[in-house]
Amino acid sequence: MKAHVGDRLVMEAIHVGEPRRVGVITELRHTDGTPPYMVRWLDTGRESMVFPGSESHVEPPHAPHRR
Template sequence: MTGTGARQGQEKPRAGLWARVGDRLIVGGATVGDEGRDGEIVGLHHPDGTPPFDVRWSDTGRVTEVFPGPDARVQHFPPHGTREAGPVKAVTRS
């Protein structure tokens, strides 16, 4: 028997910074007015998805190994091949 929320394609929330390939790393700017950077995570060094990450930066296209600091966050996307629940459409009858 599976617990609640253990449906296929769903993950239990994890503590700390982690990512999957295809997620986006967003790093805050170092000074006021600096917009920061973002890039696609293209490689992982640990099977649990913890840093460091290989990131292809959107502003340069270069891939670098990144050890994210406290100003970084990961924007998660659904794993490839799974469906994310979309908006519910109202059914109307005539």
């Protein structure tokens, strides 16, 4: 997985009833765009370091947001 600052990180729910989480990548820790990423979550506004798993994908900022 590779990303750029401003891309969206989408983490699909892995348990029934959990919501998907969407955040904006605010900082890269590696120049090649590989994880971990600093992400500002859209639902809480909080920022955290994320090591995305297989349930995650990156969307460019101009892509239509899938719900």
